[in-house]
Amino acid sequence: MIHYYNVKKTYKSGVEALRGVSFEIETGEFVFVIGKSGSGKSTLLKCMTKEEDPTEGKVTIDNFDITHMSRALIPVLRRNIGMIYQDFRLIESKTVEENIAFVGEVVGIPKKNLAQSVRLVLNVVGLKDKADAYPQELSGGEQQRVAIARAMVNNPKLIVADEPTGNLDPETSESIMALLLEINKSGTTVIVCTHDSNMVDRMKKRVIEVEGGRIVRDEYASSYSSEEESAPAPISGKQLREAGYDLPEEVSFGDEMPRMPLADEPAFSEDSDYSDDYDDEDYARRTVKPVPMSEVLKAVEAKAPAEEEKVSELPFFEEAPASAPVSEPVQEQDSFVENEPEPESEPVRAPSADFLFGDEPAPSARESKKLQKEEARKKRQEEKQAAKLKKVEKKNKVRPVGKIPDLDILEDDE
Numbered sequence: 062m063i064h065y066y067n068v069k070k071t072y073k074s075g076v077e078a079l080r081g082v083s084f085e086i087e088t089g090e091f092v093f094v095i096g097k098s099g100s101g102k103s104t105l106l107k108c109m110t111k112e113e114d115p116t117e118g119k120v121t122i123d124n125f126d127i128t129h130m131s132r133a134l135i136p137v138l139r140r141n142i143g144m145i146y147q148d149f150r151l152i153e154s155k156t157v158e159e160n161i162a163f164v165g166e167v168v169g170i171p172k173k174n175l176a177q178s179v180r181l182v183l184n185v186v187g188l189k190d191k192a193d194a195y196p197q198e199l200s201g202g203e204q205q206r207v208a209i210a211r212a213m214v215n216n217p218k219l220i221v222a223d224e225p226t227g228n229l230d231p232e233t234s235e236s237i238m239a240l241l242l243e244i245n246k247s248g249t250t251v252i253v254c255t256h257d258s259n260m261v262d263r264m265k266k267r268v269i270e271v272e273g274g275r276i277v278r279d280e281y282a283s284s285y286s287s288e289e290e291s292a293p294a295p296i297s298g299k300q301l302r303e304a305g306y307d308l309p310e311e312v313s314f315g316d317e318m319p320r321m322p323l324a325d326e327p328a329f330s331e332d333s334d335y336s337d338d339y340d341d342e343d344y345a346r347r348t349v350k351p352v353p354m355s356e357v358l359k360a361v362e363a364k365a366p367a368e369e370e371k372v373s374e375l376p377f378f379e380e381a382p383a384s385a386p387v388s389e390p391v392q393e394q395d396s397f398v399e400n401e402p403e404p405e406s407e408p409v410r411a412p413s414a415d416f417l418f419g420d421e422p423a424p425s426a427r428e429s430k431k432l433q434k435e436e437a438r439k440k441r442q443e444e445k446q447a448a449k450l451k452k453v454e455k456k457n458k459v460r461p462v463g464k465i466p467d468l469d470i471l472e473d474d475e
Contacts, residue, residue, distance in 0.1 A: 062086055062087055062088040062090075062122065062123060062218075062219070062250055063085065063086040063109065063120075063121070063122055063219075063250075064084075064085050064119075064120070064121045065082050065083050065084050065085075065105075065108075065118070065119075065120055066083055066118050066119040066120075066121075067081050067082070067083050067117065067118040067119075068081070068082045068083070068105075068108060068115045068117070068118035068119070068120060069081055069082075069115060069116050069117040069118055070101075070104050070108065070113060070115050070116050070274075071116045077274050078101045078104040078274055079101050079104055079105060079108075079115070079274045080101075080273070080274035080275050081118070081275065082101075082105060082118070082271075082274070082275065082276055083118075083276075084269060084276060084279060086250065086252070087250075088218070088248075088250055089245070089248050089249075089250055090250055090251075090267060091241075091242065091245045091250075091251045091253075091264075091266045091267065092250075092251070092252045092253070092266065092267045092268075092269060093253050093254075093255060093261050093264075093266055093267065093268045093269070094106065094252060094253070094254045094255075094269050094271065095254075095255065095256070095261065095268060095269070095270050095271070095285060096270055096271035096272055097272065100271045100272050100273060100274070101271050101273070101274040102254050102271045103223065103254065105271060106221055106223060106252070106254055108120055109122070109142075109221060109252075110138075110139065110142055110144060110221060111127055111130070111135050111138055111139070114128065115128055122138070122141075122219070123218075136167075136168070139168070140168045140169070140215055140217070141215075141217050141218050141219060142217055142218075142219045142220075142221060143211075143212030143213060143215070143217040143219070143220040143221070144212060144220075144221055144222075144223075145205075145208050145209055145212050145220065145221070145222035145223070145225045146208065146223055146224075146225075147223055147224035147225065147227040147228060148228075149196070149204045149205060149207070149208045150208070151196040151204060151207060151208065151211075152196075153195065153196055153197060154195075155195075156192065156193050156194060156195055157183070157188060157191050157192055157193070157194055157195075157196070157199070157207050158179055158183070158192040158193065160196070160207060160211060161179045161182065161183070161207065161210050161211045161214050162175055162176070162179050162214075164211050164214055164215070165178060165179065165214045165215060168215045170214070170215060175214075178214050178215075178216075179192075179210075179214060180192075182210040182211075182213045182214050183210055185210065185213065185240075185243075186206040186207070186209055186210045186213075186240060187206065188203060188206055188207065188210065191203065191207075200233075201228055201229055201233065202229055202230075202233035202236065202237065205225060205226075205229060205233075205237055206237070206240070208225075209225075209237070209240060209241070209244075213244065217249065218249065218250060219249070219250045219251075219252070220241070220244060220249055220250070220251045220252070221252050221254075222241065222251070222252070222253045222254065222255075223254045224254060224255060224256070225237055225241070225253065225255070226238065226255065226257050226260065227255075227256070227257075231259070234257060234260060235260070238253075238260055238264065241253065242264070258285035258286070259285075261284060261285040262284040262285050265282045265283070265284065266281075266282070266283075267279075267280070267281045267282070267283070268280050268283040268284070268285070270287075
C-alpha cells in the first residue's frame with residue numbers, strides 16, 4: 062500500500078531529517094514508528110500525509126506517486142487518510158458532534174449521510190452520550206476518542222496517529238490503543254508514532270525504528286527494544302585490562318581466548334556430529350595417559366606407615382585338643398522326678414592359652430571368689446529344697462483320733 066524509495070529530506074536550515082529511507086507497508090498492517098526525539102520519525106509521517114515534500118526519492122500510496130502531485134489533488138489524498146494528533150486539535154466553540162461533522166463537510170461528505178456517519182463513529186468510540194458536550198467539558202481520554210471518531214468519519218483506508226497517548230494516563234492509553242486495534246481489525250491500515258515502550262512491548266506488532274534519519278530496525282512482532290539491546294554485552298579480559306584492572310595475559314573472558322582442543326580431540330562443527338555412536342572409552346584411552354602398575358605400587362609403598370607392633374590376638378573360641386575324650390551322649394529321662402536335687406556342676410571358666418599346652422594352673426583370687434559364691438549359692442539351694450520337703454511331710458501326716466467322752470457324764474446330765 063505504502064512504498065518509500067530512498068526518501069531524503071533536508072530542511073532549509075541544512076538539517077537532514079531523512080537520509081535514504083526505504084520500506085514498504087502492506088494494506089491492513091498495524092505499524093509502530095519509534096525513535097528518539099529529533100530522529101526524523103515525524104518527518105517520515107508528514108511525507109506520507111503531504112505536509113512535507115521529500116527532497117529526493119519517491120513516496121507512493123496505492124501505486125500513486127504523491128511526491129510530485131498537484132496541490133489540487135491533496136484534498137483527495139487526505140480524504141483517504143485519517144489523522145490523529147497528540148494535542149487533539151478540536152474546535153473549542155463547537156460541540157463534539159459539530160467537530161466531527163465539520164471534518165465531514167470539508168472532505169465533501171453529503172449532508173444526508175453525514176449525520177448518520179457521525180452517530181456511527183460516536184457509538185464506536187463510546188461517546189454517544191457526549192454528542193452535545195463541548196471539548197472543555199471532556200477528559201483527555203474522551204477528547205482523544207473524539208479525535209479518533211473525527212479521523213474515522215470519512216471511512217479512510219489509512220489512519221496515521223502521531224503520539225496519540227502522549228498526554229494520557231496508562232489506563233486511558235490502553236483503551237485508546239485497544240480502539241485503534243479494533244479499527245485495524247476492520248481492514249484499515251494503522252501507523253502509530255509513539256514513545257510508549259510498555260504499549261509497544263505488550264502489543265507485539267511491527268516496529269520500524271528511526272535513528273539519525275535512517276531506519277535501523279524493521280521487525281515484525283517485535284518490542285520497543287531489540288533483543289540484542291536488552292541482552293548485556295559480554296565483557297572481555299582486554300576491556301578489563303584497558304579499564305585499569307591488573308589481570309594476567311592468560312586470563313580470558315568470552316571471545317578473547319578460545320579454548321584449545323585436547324590432543325587427538327575430534328573437531329565437531331555441527332550438533333549432529335555429537336551422537337551416541339561415539340566411543341567414549343576409546344576417547345578416554347587416547348586422551349588420558351595410562352599409569353604403569355609399578356608406579357602405582359611405588360606410590361603405595363611410599364605412603365605406607367612404619368612397622369607397627371604386632372599384637373598377638375587369642376581366638377575367642379579355642380579348639381579342644383585332639384586327644385580329649387569324646388563325652389557320651391546324655392540319655393533322656395522318661396519322667397521328671399519332682400524335688401530331685403540338681404547335680405553339682407563345676408563352674409564354667411574361659412579357656413586359657415595354657416590349656417592347650419599342659420595342666421591348668423591354680424585359680425587366681427578372682428576365680429576363687431567366684432567358686433565361693435557358687436558353693437554358697439548351692440548351699441542355699443539345698444536348704445530351700447530341704448525346707449520344701451519338710452513342709453510336704455508335715456502336710457501329709459495323719460492326725461490322731463480324739464477320745465470319746467465318758468458315758469457317766471452323759472447320764473448325770475440326764
